[in-house]
Amino acid sequence: MKDDTPQRDAIIKVRGLRNQFxxxxxxxxxxxxxxxxxxxxxxxxxxxxxxxxxxxxxxxxKPAAGTIEVLGTNVLTAPEEERRKVETRWGVAxxxxxxxxxxxxxxxxxxxxxxxxxxxxxxxxxLGALKISLVGLPxxxxxKLPSELSxxxxxxxxxxxxxxxxxxxxxxDEPTAGLDPVGAAAxxxxxxxxxxxxxxxxxxxxxxxxxxxAICDRIAVLAEKRVLVxxxxxxxxxxxxxxxQEYFTGPRARAAQVKGIGGA
Amino acid sequence: MTVLGAPDLRxxxxxxxxxxxxxxALLTAYLADIExxxxxxxxxxxxxxxxxxxVPAFDTGxxxxxxxLRRRLQQxxxxxxxxxxxxxxxxxxTVTTATPEVTPQDLPEHGxxxxxxxxxxxxxxxxxxxxxxxxxxxQTLVGLxxxxxxxxxxRWASLVTHMxxxxxxxxxxxxxxxxxxxxxxxxxxxxxxxxxxxxxFVVELIGISVLxxxxxxxxxxxxxxxxxxxxxxxxxxxxxxxxxxxMQTLGLDPVRVLVVPRVLALLIMLPLLGFVANLFGLFxxxxxxxxxxDVNPGMFVTRLHDNIAVKxxxxxxxxxxxxxxVIGVVACWQAFQVQGSSTSVGKRxxxxxxxxxxxxxxxDALFSIFFAQLGV
Numbered sequence: 001m002k003d004d005t006p007q008r009d010a011i012i013k014v015r016g017l018r019n020q021f022x023x024x025x026x027x028x029x030x031x032x033x034x035x036x037x038x039x040x041x042x043x044x045x046x047x048x049x050x051x052x053x054x055x056x057x058x059x060x061x062k063p064a065a066g067t068i069e070v071l072g073t074n075v076l077t078a079p080e081e082e083r084r085k086v087e088t089r090w091g092v093a094x095x096x097x098x099x100x101x102x103x104x105x106x107x108x109x110x111x112x113x114x115x116x117x118x119x120x121x122x123x124x125x126x127l128g129a130l131k132i133s134l135v136g137l138p139x140x141x142x143x144k145l146p147s148e149l150s151x152x153x154x155x156x157x158x159x160x161x162x163x164x165x166x167x168x169x170x171x172x173d174e175p176t177a178g179l180d181p182v183g184a185a186a187x188x189x190x191x192x193x194x195x196x197x198x199x200x201x202x203x204x205x206x207x208x209x210x211x212x213x214a215i216c217d218r219i220a221v222l223a224e225k226r227v228l229v230x231x232x233x234x235x236x237x238x239x240x241x242x243x244x245q246e247y248f249t250g251p252r253a254r255a256a257q258v259k260g261i262g263g264a
Numbered sequence: 265m266t267v268l269g270a271p272d273l274r275x276x277x278x279x280x281x282x283x284x285x286x287x288x289a290l291l292t293a294y295l296a297d298i299e300x301x302x303x304x305x306x307x308x309x310x311x312x313x314x315x316x317x318x319v320p321a322f323d324t325g326x327x328x329x330x331x332x333l334r335r336r337l338q339q340x341x342x343x344x345x346x347x348x349x350x351x352x353x354x355x356x357x358t359v360t361t362a363t364p365e366v367t368p369q370d371l372p373e374h375g376x377x378x379x380x381x382x383x384x385x386x387x388x389x390x391x392x393x394x395x396x397x398x399x400x401x402x403q404t405l406v407g408l409x410x411x412x413x414x415x416x417x418x419r420w421a422s423l424v425t426h427m428x429x430x431x432x433x434x435x436x437x438x439x440x441x442x443x444x445x446x447x448x449x450x451x452x453x454x455x456x457x458x459x460x461x462x463x464x465f466v467v468e469l470i471g472i473s474v475l476x477x478x479x480x481x482x483x484x485x486x487x488x489x490x491x492x493x494x495x496x497x498x499x500x501x502x503x504x505x506x507x508x509x510x511m512q513t514l515g516l517d518p519v520r521v522l523v524v525p526r527v528l529a530l531l532i533m534l535p536l537l538g539f540v541a542n543l544f545g546l547f548x549x550x551x552x553x554x555x556x557x558d559v560n561p562g563m564f565v566t567r568l569h570d571n572i573a574v575k576x577x578x579x580x581x582x583x584x585x586x587x588x589x590v591i592g593v594v595a596c597w598q599a600f601q602v603q604g605s606s607t608s609v610g611k612r613x614x615x616x617x618x619x620x621x622x623x624x625x626x627x628d629a630l631f632s633i634f635f636a637q638l639g640v
Contacts, residue, residue, distance in 0.1 A: 101605035119296050127292065130328055135363040147604025166292050166323035198324065198356035 007070045009036040011169060011201050012057060017066035019052055026052050027207045028092075028225040030066070034169075039195055039202040041212045044222030045243060050205040051095075054171055057203070058092050059083070071168065090169040091162030095177060097154035099146035105132060106142040111163045119264045131160040136190055140153065156190075163194070172204040176211050188214045209256035221247075270294050271319070271326075273301045282307030284333070287318035292325025302329050312337050324415065327352070327359035334360070346489030400519075400597040401589075407517075407524040408531075422525040430491045430560045431525075431533025435540060437490070437540035438483055442541035445478050446470060446548025454556045463557045467564055470549035471572040479545050480538040480580045481628050487534055488620035492595040495526055496616035498607040499599030508600070519602075527592035534591075535584035575640055583631050587624050 012034035019027040026049035034040050042050050055061040057068055067073050073086045099108045108126040113119060119127070132142055135156040146154055155175060162170050166244055176184035177189065192215040195202050206212065212219055212233055220230040221244055229239050236248040247253065271288035284305055290298070314330060316322070334344045336635045349356065411418050449462045453466040499522055502508055546568070553559040598616035 085286060113292075117293060117295075119292075123299060127295075127325060129364050130324065130359065130362060133364050134324070134358070145604070147608075153526045163324075166325060193358070197354045199355070206602045251431060 004258065011036040011071060012033065012203065013067075013069040014053075014057065015067045015069075017053075017056065018064045019049060019056060019061065020064045020068065025225060027056075027063075030222075030226045032220060032227050032230070033220075034201060034203055036168075036201055037195075037199060037206065038217040039191070041213050041216035041219045042203070042205045042222060043207070043212065043219060048077070048222040049225075050222055051173055053205065054092075054173055054205050058090065058171055059087070088112075089167050090171060091165065091167040092171040093155070093158040093173065093175065095161040096151075097146060099148050099154060099157055099161065103135070103153050104143050104145055106150070107159070108146070108157060109149045109160050109164050112161065116165060128160075128164070131163050134163065134194065135160045136186070151234040152179050152187070153189065155179070159190075163198070166198070167200065168204060169201045172202065172206075174205055174207065176206065176208045181210070184208060184210065185214070193217055209253050213256050271298045273298065273305060274308050275305050275308065277307070281311035281313060282309040282630070284312060284314045286316055286330070290316075290319050290329065291321055291323050292406075292550060295325045295329065296571040299329065302333050305333060307342070310342055311345070313345045313347050315347045316352060319349070319352065321427045322349075322352040322355060324355065324359055327356045328499035330356060331360040331363060334627070335363075374568030379517065393400060396601075397594070397597050401593050402475070403519045403529055404523050404589075404593050404596070407520045408528065410520070411524060411528070412499055417520075419521070419525050426526050427533055429494070430487065430529050431537060433492060434487065434533075434537055438486060438537045438541050439544045439558075441482055441486060442474075442479060442544030443548040445482060445541075445544040446474060446550075447480075447551065448553045449473060449545075450549040450552025451556060454553065458557070461513050464559060464563075465569065466549070466553050466557060467567040467569055470546065470553070470577055471568050474549065475542055475572065475576040475580050477580065477628070477632075480584050480587070481544040482622070483538045483541045484534065484584070484591065484624045485621050487530070487537065487588075488591045488595075491530065492591050492620040493613050493617050495592065495595035496599045496602075496613045497609060499523075499596060500602035500612050501606070503599060503610060504601040504604070504606060508525035521597075523596040526596060527589060530588035530592040534588035534639075535581055538581060539585045542577065553624065555568075579635055579640060583628065586627060586631075590623045591620045593627065594623060595637050 010033045012111060014032040017027050017030040017032075018025070019030075030053070032053075041224070042053065044050050052061060056063050056140060057070065057075075063076070067077075070086055071089055073082055075083055075086060078086070099105070100111065103111065105126045106125065109131050110124045110129075113124045113127065117124070129139060133139065137156050137160065141149065141153060143156065144242060146157065149157060159170075159172075162172075176187055179187060188211050191202060191204075194200065195215070200216075204211070204216070216233065218230060219228070219233050219236060221228045221236070221239070221241075223241065223243055228241060229236070229244065233248075236244060239245070239248075269288040271286065271290050271294050273287075274285045276283050284307065314334065316330070330346070330510075334346070337344050344358065346353070372457070390464065450466060453469040454463065457463050457465055457469070468635050499508075502522070511518050511521060532622070548562040550561050552558075553564055554561060595616045598612045598619070602612050
């Protein structure tokens with residue numbers, strides 16, 4: 001990659017990735033680096049395979065070709081045991097939460113701890129309650145079922161579950177989709193704050209220009225079946241590509257830019 | 265990642281104050297090993313320094329432990345200082361602010377009082393459910409009556425689809441079931457009646473029990489399991505997806521759109537399926553009588569014709585529409601009770617089948633008493 005600065009440590013390395021569903025090629029020869037400790041925003045038009053990329057990295061979708069290295073492990077070829085070890089070091093928050101509907105919020109957060117940590121139930125409860133409080137949910141939410149929560153609360157609960165094992169990488173799929181602007185801004189702040197204090201790397205698929213301006217260190221634009229450009233948001237307006245131009249210089253982008261700069 | 269040493273903790277007095285030396289990786293994974301040491305650390309000095317210089321790795325679990333220790337010491341009146349944790353300080357403060365004051369409690373114990381309360385709760389809920397089911401039955405009947413008064417309102421596409429699902433596609437299983445019932449009755453009847461030399465009465469045994477009771481009852485039970493569950497699952501998922509809410513906002517009555525075609529399809533098809541079961545039941549019985557008792561088919565038919573009045577068939581068939589109504593209304597009512605998540609769909613589907621089958625059998629018992637009183 002051209003902007004490969006040697007002193008940075010790539011926590012996720014994707015090389016030559018190819019994804020194909022029948023005759024439809026979604027990604028072809030896609031390369032991507034995610035640096036340790038950054039917030040990377042993945043943007044792209046509908047159908048450019050943003051979510052497919054996320055699903056492929058976390059192992060929910062098997063690519064046709066290419067290598068994916070996460071935390072130094074090639075997750076496509078590594079033996080099962082090694083893969084499991086890597087899996088405990090990332091957390092994924094799905095778009096609609098994907099919380100286990102028969103478990104309470106606290107039990108949802110405790111579920112990965114039960115599986116991977118040898119802790120007493122009381123200790124897990126304490127830590128689970130801490131995670132729930134970290135994502136800004138009231139303690140009352142602990143004993144609620146996912147169906148009793150609002151959409152925004154479900155997203156926060158999903159983040160709490162993603163953070164359960166103190167992961168190094170957090171994958172977020174459209175974290176602010178479906179939230180009201182106030183809720184979305186609060187969620188952005190939350191991710192920014194958690195990223196700073198917990199030192200996690202955030203890989204975020206998003207459509208939300210406000211989020212891009214507010215918290216993303218770098219943006220990767222998916223177009224033409226690959227990562228078309230990547231870099232800080234300020235550099236995006238210089239990219240000579242019709243979609244990128246429209247996306248980052250359209251009226252919504254200007255509004256978000258004003259807000260982002262005003263807020264900073 | 266290099267394997268970091270498991271954490272350790274020592275308390276040392278130093279110039280009139282206590283220093284709590286923590287070393288090793290203070291990670292959630294090691295929490296179970298070190299928790300006791302943290303809980304026991306109780307320096308008597310008024311000034312305590314928690315030294316995190318030798319802690320290379322620190323996560324929320326570790327931060328929680330340190331923050332709990334600090335809180336406990338401070339509550340004991342000590343002045344606590346954190347040293348050597350420049351990198352970890354932000355995390356420590358975030359965790360300290362976020363740690364809830366009260367830890368989540370276990371659900372209340374199910375004591376004796378709770379048990380009594382449960383009985384009351386279930387009674388009230390059961391009564392409310394019964395009322396709601398009756399009101400749903402009323403709505404469905406009004407919907408059905410409406411269709412009889414204004415036949416152009418029938419949703420033909422939907423009705424025919426459900427008739428195929430409920431009726432036509434069920435013919436093989438119903439036929440097989442009927443045949444096997446006939447065979448079983450023929451075989452059991454044969455072995456008992458032979459003792460009295462009354463083999464030939466097997467025709468009455470099979471004829472009456474299949475036509476009056478078993479044919480239609482077992483058909484209803486299979487349909488309750490097969491179509492009742494399908495109704496609850498499909499309408500229930502529509503409830504979860506808010507499709508039923510959408511219908512209401514569009515001015516469509518969910519009962520007329522979803523429930524009436526399904527119940528109507530059952531009303532039409534269940535008697536027909538019952539008839540199929542009757543036919544195959546008699547066929548199976550005749551076959552078995554021939555094989556094990558030498559009652560040849562000609563004799564079987566003659567005896568059937570002479571000794572089994574048509575009323576037995578009618579007594580059986582007249583129950584079919586009632587069973588159909590019970591199965592359809594219970595299944596759709598359960599579907600409308602679905603709330604929130606897909607787990608609820610599963611629970612309601614189970615209840616739908618159990619209640620449907622139970623009510624069908626209970627209704628059949630009522631019919632038996634009724635017909636016995638009438639003397640038919």
